Amino acid sequence: MEDIREAKGFKGFVEKLTLGITRVLEGLPGVTDVRFVEREPAERRFLMSWEHKNDCVLPEDLRDFYLTTDGFTLSWCSKLDNEPVPLGSMVINRVAKLVPLCQSAVFSLPSAPTLSDLDTEEETEGSTGPPEAPHFDERSRIFELDPCGGNGKVCLVYRNCTPGEQAQDSEVWFLDRALYWHYLTSSFMAYYRLMITHLGLPEWQYNFTPYGPSPQAKQWACLYQPLTSYSNLHMDPTGEPVLNKLDPSKAFRSKVKQPLPKKKSAAQSGGSGGTPKMHGSAGRQSGTRR
Numbered sequence: 001m002e003d004i005r006e007a008k009g010f011k012g013f014v015e016k017l018t019l020g021i022t023r024v025l026e027g028l029p030g031v032t033d034v035r036f037v038e039r040e041p042a043e044r045r046f047l048m049s050w051e052h053k054n055d056c057v058l059p060e061d062l063r064d065f066y067l068t069t070d071g072f073t074l075s076w077c078s079k080l081d082n083e084p085v086p087l088g089s090m091v092i093n094r095v096a097k098l099v100p101l102c103q104s105a106v107f108s109l110p111s112a113p114t115l116s117d118l119d120t121e122e123e124t125e126g127s128t129g130p131p132e133a134p135h136f137d138e139r140s141r142i143f144e145l146d147p148c149g150g151n152g153k154v155c156l157v158y159r160n161c162t163p164g165e166q167a168q169d170s171e172v173w174f175l176d177r178a179l180y181w182h183y184l185t186s187s188f189m190a191y192y193r194l195m196i197t198h199l200g201l202p203e204w205q206y207n208f209t210p211y212g213p214s215p216q217a218k219q220w221a222c223l224y225q226p227l228t229s230y231s232n233l234h235m236d237p238t239g240e241p242v243l244n245k246l247d248p249s250k251a252f253r254s255k256v257k258q259p260l261p262k263k264k265s266a267a268q269s270g271g272s273g274g275t276p277k278m279h280g281s282a283g284r285q286s287g288t289r290r
Helices: 004-005 009-017 023-025 045-056 060-068 121-125 188-197 204-208 215-224 266-273 272-287
Strands: 031-036 072-080 081-092 140-144 153-158 171-177 181-185
Touching: 023 072, 023 181, 045 060, 060 188, 081 188, 140 188, 171 188, 181 188, 181 204, 204 215
Parallel strands: none
Antiparallel strands: 031 072, 072 081, 081 140, 140 153, 153 171, 171 181
């Protein structure tokens, strides 16, 4: 990725680094003020110092990313009543801000609960599918990649760590505001493409949770990302997805009509003596005319 900066001018560099998303955003209706913050590459000694300090090996794709740009910030606005409203935000923290996830100093009293107190076996089992969710104790090493504007945190996670040993394998997870973990991708580059694809829309990470983003965030996604926005299917008690299926036999069931009485034919009337009566009636009518 170091060769990216050999592109002609700043626009060529941004085009390759952002996978062309800036040009896409500028072509969307109502989008304005697309801003990309240019940063110098991180120095190798800073990356080595980070690995030594945190006893973790940076994944190769994240290392190449930092050797291209020390962090990533791209934001854009949408016009409402001719006023720009901040909407999209894509952030990858700088190396200096790639710090371990820890609790705030406000809760650092001796008797205050810690994040590791949330690591009960019952909650861990209830909040995960495969793979197993990270832990807040020494079993996992967690570093913040994106603060998500206060709607959660995207983290670089090293699971199954052993004290005193350097962690090798990492994944990208999303920690929601209720402190539940949700698996995103197995590599940083896969997450980076995912972030670009979702245009940095608010709460897009919640698409990978069982409950999804807020109604307002869904409206923004339907406006700017109609082809890829989706909602999770609801499940019935048997585990099958509940879809709006139309059964014509039930929806358009006609009312039961009573059979109409059959009209008697002339032959049937004559056999029962009905014909003379008809002649008599006709005779009386003719006699009246006379």
